[in-house]
Amino acid sequence: MAIEEEEEEDGVNFSFDELQDAYENLFHEYKNVCLKNKSLKKNAMSISKEIENLKSENSKYISEIESLKNKNSFYLNEIDILNVSSKLSIDLKEENEKLKLEIDALKKTFSKFSNSSDKLDNLLGLQRCVFDKAGLGYEEMNNVKHFNNFFIKKVEPKISCNYCGRLGHISTSCFLRKNIGKTKKVWVPKGTTLTNPQGPKFIWVPKI
Structure with missing residues (x-):
């Protein structure tokens, strides 16, 4: 038992210098830890400020996103309106082209009628023989003299x-x-004078 107590006393015994060195080391470590803690606190404060700034910016961005969504919906409505108007304009263009074609066809028919009426007037104004077969489309029509319409x-x-x-x-x-x-007319030669202009006297006698 005495041997064990001596061994324990030998293991626990430290000198004053060793304890002072250990204390100084712990004190230096404590200072370092305090400095690190201060720097970490500063970093935490700066990070918290950055987080608040980011939150405010995030709220701004959220409001901007909502405004952009509203604008997007407005622009989508305008795009739909423009699509409808473009479809209507395309339909109107097609109708306009159809009407142009109809107008061209009507112009052609009216030109035919006007040309035929002019040619008919030219034919009616000609004084020609019945057996003269020169008609529409012949070059002889250019050399014929036109007169007034005899009808x-x-x-x-x-x-x-x-x-x-x-x-x-x-x-x-x-x-x-x-x-x-x-009165009675009597034929006489030219230059003669009548002696009895009244003529002879006639008496009516009944027939026997």
Whole structure:
């Protein structure tokens, strides 16, 4: 038992210098740990400030993202409207092209009618023989003289009497024809004078 106690005393015994050196080492380590703790606290403060700044920036970005989403929805609506308007414009262009084709066809038909009417007027204005077969499309039409249309009578004919030959009345209303019993026309050579202009006296005698 005495031997064991001596061994334990030999293992626990430290000198003052050793203890002082150990204390100084621990004190230096403590200072280093305190300095590290201060630097870590500073880093933690700066990191917390950065986190707050990042949170504020994140909130700003979130608000900007929401505004961009609203703008995106607005632009999508405008794009839909533009698509509808483009479809309508395409339909209107197709209808316009169809109408242009119809107008061109109508112009061609009207030009045909106008050309045919002009040619008909030229044919009606020609004074030619019935057996002259020169017609539409011949070069002889360019050398023919055109006259007024003979189907239209511009000057009305004057009325003349077939009995007396005077103008202004007809034979049914002729004054000389109505007075045929009172007056009588006698043919004489030109330059002679009548001796008995009244003529001989006639007496009616009944037939036996």
